[in-house]
Amino acid sequence: MAKKAKKETPLMKQYNAIKAKYPDALLLFRVGDFYETFGTDAVKAAKILDIILTKRGAGSETETELAGFPHHSLNTYLPKLVKAGCRVAICDQLEDPKLTKTIVKRGVTELVTPGVAFNDDILQSKTNNFLAAICFGRELIGVSFLDISTGEFLMSQGNAEYIDKLLQNFRPSEVLVAKPKKQAYKEAFGNDFHAFFMEDWVFQDDYANETLLKHFQTKSLKGFGIDDLYEGIVAAGAILHYLGETQHHKLEHITSIQRIAKNEHVWMDRFTIKNLELYQSTNQNAVTLIDVIDKTVSPMGGRLLKRWMALPLVSIDKIRQRHEVVQYLLDDEVISKKIQNHLKQMGDMERLISKVATGKISPREVVQLKNALEAIVPVKALTLHSNNKALNAIGDALDLCEALRSRIKETLNEEAPVNILKGNTISSDFSEELKELRNLSSSGKAYLDNMLERESERTGISSLKIASNNVFGYYIEVRNTHKDKVPEDWIRKQTLVNAERYITEELKEYESKILGAEERILAIEQQLFAELVSWMGLYIQAVQKNSALIAQLDCLSGFAQLAFESNYVRPEINDSFSLDIKNGRHPVIEKQLPLGEPYIANDVYLDREAQQIIMITGPNMSGKSAILRQTALIVLLSQMGSFVPAESVKIGLIDKIFTRVGASDNISMGESTFMVEMNETASILNNISERSLVLLDEIGRGTSTYDGISIAWAISEYLHEHPSKAKTLFATHYHELNEMTETFERIKNFNVSVKELKDNVLFLRKLVEGGSEHSFGIHVAKMAGMPQQVIHRANKILKQLEKSHSSDELTNKVKTLNNEMQLSFFNLDDPLLEQIKDEIVNIDIDTLTPVEALMKLNEIKRMLLKKKQA
Numbered sequence: 001m002a003k004k005a006k007k008e009t010p011l012m013k014q015y016n017a018i019k020a021k022y023p024d025a026l027l028l029f030r031v032g033d034f035y036e037t038f039g040t041d042a043v044k045a046a047k048i049l050d051i052i053l054t055k056r057g058a059g060s061e062t063e064t065e066l067a068g069f070p071h072h073s074l075n076t077y078l079p080k081l082v083k084a085g086c087r088v089a090i091c092d093q094l095e096d097p098k099l100t101k102t103i104v105k106r107g108v109t110e111l112v113t114p115g116v117a118f119n120d121d122i123l124q125s126k127t128n129n130f131l132a133a134i135c136f137g138r139e140l141i142g143v144s145f146l147d148i149s150t151g152e153f154l155m156s157q158g159n160a161e162y163i164d165k166l167l168q169n170f171r172p173s174e175v176l177v178a179k180p181k182k183q184a185y186k187e188a189f190g191n192d193f194h195a196f197f198m199e200d201w202v203f204q205d206d207y208a209n210e211t212l213l214k215h216f217q218t219k220s221l222k223g224f225g226i227d228d229l230y231e232g233i234v235a236a237g238a239i240l241h242y243l244g245e246t247q248h249h250k251l252e253h254i255t256s257i258q259r260i261a262k263n264e265h266v267w268m269d270r271f272t273i274k275n276l277e278l279y280q281s282t283n284q285n286a287v288t289l290i291d292v293i294d295k296t297v298s299p300m301g302g303r304l305l306k307r308w309m310a311l312p313l314v315s316i317d318k319i320r321q322r323h324e325v326v327q328y329l330l331d332d333e334v335i336s337k338k339i340q341n342h343l344k345q346m347g348d349m350e351r352l353i354s355k356v357a358t359g360k361i362s363p364r365e366v367v368q369l370k371n372a373l374e375a376i377v378p379v380k381a382l383t384l385h386s387n388n389k390a391l392n393a394i395g396d397a398l399d400l401c402e403a404l405r406s407r408i409k410e411t412l413n414e415e416a417p418v419n420i421l422k423g424n425t426i427s428s429d430f431s432e433e434l435k436e437l438r439n440l441s442s443s444g445k446a447y448l449d450n451m452l453e454r455e456s457e458r459t460g461i462s463s464l465k466i467a468s469n470n471v472f473g474y475y476i477e478v479r480n481t482h483k484d485k486v487p488e489d490w491i492r493k494q495t496l497v498n499a500e501r502y503i504t505e506e507l508k509e510y511e512s513k514i515l516g517a518e519e520r521i522l523a524i525e526q527q528l529f530a531e532l533v534s535w536m537g538l539y540i541q542a543v544q545k546n547s548a549l550i551a552q553l554d555c556l557s558g559f560a561q562l563a564f565e566s567n568y569v570r571p572e573i574n575d576s577f578s579l580d581i582k583n584g585r586h587p588v589i590e591k592q593l594p595l596g597e598p599y600i601a602n603d604v605y606l607d608r609e610a611q612q613i614i615m616i617t618g619p620n621m622s623g624k625s626a627i628l629r630q631t632a633l634i635v636l637l638s639q640m641g642s643f644v645p646a647e648s649v650k651i652g653l654i655d656k657i658f659t660r661v662g663a664s665d666n667i668s669m670g671e672s673t674f675m676v677e678m679n680e681t682a683s684i685l686n687n688i689s690e691r692s693l694v695l696l697d698e699i700g701r702g703t704s705t706y707d708g709i710s711i712a713w714a715i716s717e718y719l720h721e722h723p724s725k726a727k728t729l730f731a732t733h734y735h736e737l738n739e740m741t742e743t744f745e746r747i748k749n750f751n752v753s754v755k756e757l758k759d760n761v762l763f764l765r766k767l768v769e770g771g772s773e774h775s776f777g778i779h780v781a782k783m784a785g786m787p788q789q790v791i792h793r794a795n796k797i798l799k800q801l802e803k804s805h806s807s808d809e810l811t812n813k814v815k816t817l818n819n820e821m822q823l824s825f826f827n828l829d830d831p832l833l834e835q836i837k838d839e840i841v842n843i844d845i846d847t848l849t850p851v852e853a854l855m856k857l858n859e860i861k862r863m864l865l866k867k868k869q870a
């Protein structure tokens with residue numbers, strides 16, 4: 001290494017010193033007009049960006065890979081690197097190379113990581129780009145989310161399940177975790193997100209508190225209502241620390257931090273969020289709920305809609321208020337069309353004002369911001385004068401930002417460019433000096449034309465040309481044919497193949513005047529623009545508030561639009577415990593059916609008195625899952641404030657939605673997967689409340705029929721007997737479960753009807769009362785075109801099996817399983833006996849659920865089997 005260092009060029013020495021500070025980042029090293037990468041960075045960059053990889057110093061000891069791109073292509077290449085999951089350190093030249101004789105000073109000016117991005121090509125307009133941090137406390141876990149592009153800063157804390165749910169909902173692009181907690185993080189939250197592991201000391205409460213207080217310039221965090229969230233504060237502090245570390249220091253737009261209150265929103269865990277395909281589907285191209293319901297027209301609205309979906313309300317008043325507005329907008333088509341048209345003009349006001357804080361806003365974007373604020377004027381009037389209180393409140397709160405608008409208008413040209421160096425940013429009327437200089441500069445063109453004419457006449461050369469270049473400024477060009485006519489006083493500067501270039505005294509004089517003026521114009525424009533942007537900082541909060549109000553209005557008018565287009569109705573939310581859906585539809589499936597095929601609507605009624613649990617039987621593909629999911633989605637949409645796909649809906653407020661889907665492929669399914677499925681289900685049973693909605697789809701199918709039925713039976717029994725009496729839909733193809741209704745009064749049987757034709761099955765998709773008589777596997781075989789004899793034989797075998805596994809026997813078996821096991825213990829004369837005894841003695845029977853009992857049993861069985869095999 002030392003030997004190598006000796007041979008290093010000064011440039012590579014500088015590179016290595018900087019790279020050493022950012023070992024885990026891909027370093028883009030500015031050299032002249034290029035960003036270069038070296039070594040492994042180059043190999044990586046070449047692959048991701050599809051650029052050429054070369055070698056520097058080939059054959060020598062300092063040989064290294066090299067790949068680069070022109071500096072002006074940064075905006076094209078940077079997003080690709082970040083999207084590929086790279087952390088990119090941008091190292092710029094910190095001084096003008098012309099002014100230094102030694103090597104130019106360089107330094108990292110920004111570290112762009114997936115969670116900390118401003119670049120419009122990295123960001124998606126309707127999706128927040130969250131950076132998250134997680135702090136593992138002794139009992140609780142703290143979490144914080146920040147979208148640096150909008151300034152939204154949130155935090156919360158709770159158990160692992162709750163934090164997991166938030167992560168699934170907010171889908172951060174990057175998660176910060178303390179290095180020693182790497183394992184704990186992976187165990188609790190898996191590999192779904194891009195994680196970055198930081199030094200442990202960052203996650204200290206004193207340091208976090210201090211960082212937050214310093215940032216918000218307050219004496220305490222009480223004002224934000226977060227001072228008691230110890231772990232949450234540490235997570236939030238870690239986020240701010242990370243921003244500093246990645247060279248993001250201009251953070252004026254992060255004006256507050258908000259607590260995500262756990263009990264103010266419907267609880268949905270990770271399985272539910274995934275099963276319901278809210279934002280994402282297992283199938284990459286499949287349509288999700290958000291795709292179907294998003295009718296917002298502004299980026300702010302689109303982002304807020306996702307938040308509303310992540311955090312449905314549990315306050316009846318707040319939900320009704322949203323429904324009230326949607327109804328109003330739906331009834332008054334004129335006003336809602338007008339509002340939507342204005343909303344379309346808003347652009348991304350929220351991200352634009354963040355760019356003001358970070359100083360990254362372009363002149364054209366400032367004009368866009370002004371136009372957005374102008375569109376607020378009619379929106380304020382429309383909402384303020386409407387006959388709806390919630391809309392009035394929005395109208396009242398909208399800030400017209402008059403001073404801001406008029407100052408932008410008088411300072412900037414309406415056609416201001418993206419890049420200030422292109423000129424014509426500042427209006428000539430705004431600065432006398434600018435006006436004069438511009439006159440001078442534009443009169444220059446006429447002056448040159450005049451000079452050209454004069455010199456052509458004087459010399460008799462017809463093809464004279466005046467132009468300029470970077471090397472010697474303005475020149476006169478003479479084609480070789482006229483070379484002999486060049487006057488004495490011209491000074492030759494350059495000889496080309498066909499022409500010669502000259503300068504003259506007059507041209508030089510002119511040049512210094514013009515160039516001086518142009519330079520001065522640029523300087524004035526830059527200065528005035530910087531002054532404007534810095535003054536605009538005063539309006540950050542006002543514009544952020546407007547953005548939030550516009551986002552709400554956009555979501556609500558989007559709901560009205562959705563209700564209008566898709567024939568949704570207003571749900572009634574009350575404080576009863578029943579759920580009454582008449583002719584409900586699945587919002588996503590109904591949009592995807594082939595043309596002409598109608599979606600068959602279905603009624604679902606559940607309560608805590610007579611019909612708490614519905615067993616839905618029916619063959620595969622009959623539509624059981626659709627009914628389960630549409631019930632959850634209708635509840636979710638209602639409590640988000642939307643109207644719903646149904647004929648009528650009455651919902652006694654729901655506070656938790658649980659869904660579980662049994663693994664579909666029982667052949668590939670090992671025992672461990674089965675246990676995972678059971679654990680997931682057990683977590684529902686430990687969390688249900690009297691306002692919960694539980695949807696179980698083929699739970700237990702991932703095991704043998706016998707086990708599957710037992711598990712399904714035990715779970716249903718538990719739910720029935722549990723004091724919460726949680727409303728439950730259980731889809732199953734085990735028709736044996738239909739016999740539960742004989743023992744358990746609040747369990748009812750329904751089936752998704754099918755019509756059996758001679759050699760086919762017709763799906764009617766209607767949910768009707770009553771159980772199913774026989775198993776459905778055979779239907780599927782029929783549909784798959786199995787020979788008649790095989791189906792016939794299968795039916796026979798099935799009948800026999802059904803006889804030998806009567807439900808009495810089944811129930812008894814479930815009940816006596818424990819006894820059987822106990823008997824076998826006493827026959828064992830083995831140290832294993834001690835171990836098993838301990839296991840059993842330590843079981844707290846009073847709190848043990850049937851499923852846990854079965855799982856325990858399974859564990860013990862395994863111990864015994866192992867022994868037997870040995």
Ligand SMILES: Nc1ncnc2c1ncn2[C@@H]1O[C@H](COP(=O)(O)OP(=O)(O)OP(=O)(O)O)[C@@H](O)[C@H]1O
Binds near residue numbers: 599600620621626627
């Ligand atoms: N009510 C309905 N109206 C029209 N088509 C429907 C309806 N319900 C379901 N479908 C169609 O049938 C397909 C299968 O439905 P679904 O997945 O709910 O069946 P399933 O009974 O749960 O089957 P499996 O047991 O295989 O999961 C859906 O993808 C949809 O195309």
